[in-house]
Amino acid sequence: MSESYTTSFSVHQNPEDVFHAINDVRGWWDGEIEGTADSLGAEFTYRHGALHYSKQKVTEFVPGKKVVWLVTEADITFVTDRTEWKDTRVVFDIAEKDGKTEVTFTHEGLVPQFECYDGCSDAWGYYVKDSLPKFIAKSRSEVGS
Structure with a gap:
């Protein structure tokens, strides 16, 4: 889905550290979270x-x-359609690139035709381009100390 919201960033941490940070949703999302994202089927x-x-x-x-x-x-x-996100997919692709780890984030199904596209993509921009990279760097520095 080429119209779906997508963005990417690179960090100096290794892919395993990045993967671990992504799955620790409470570390980089605001709001109330119940449950976990740290295993298949969670x-x-x-x-x-x-x-x-x-x-x-x-x-x-x-x-x-x-x-x-x-x-x-x-x-x-x-x-208006309060279920716009239902059956969409949130995808994090992690790859080593030029000595860094690149994360490509795509919310498959979050398309410009959605009423929430602008507001939701702005929110994802904050979480994925600001909050998550900061959390990855902080998590790694805590592990290393």
Whole structure:
């Protein structure tokens, strides 16, 4: 889905550290989280006040390489179709590139035709381009100390 929201970033940490950080959702997401994302088949819910609720199931879990979450439930209250996210996939592809680890994030199914596309892609931009890289760097420095 070429129109789906996608972005990428690179960090100095190794792919295994990056993989571990991605799966520690509480470390880089705001809001209320219940459940876990740290194994194949794991499920977690995310709630951000009254604006957003979603439930994700881990459908791919390849250490150091890839994580995929299927959105099984969604209630986004600021759009007409509150279930826009349902059955979309959140994909993290992890690869070594030029001595760094590159993460390519794609929310498959989050497309410009969605009413929430602008607001949701802005939120993903914050989480994936700011919060997650900072958490990866912090997590690694804590492990190394």
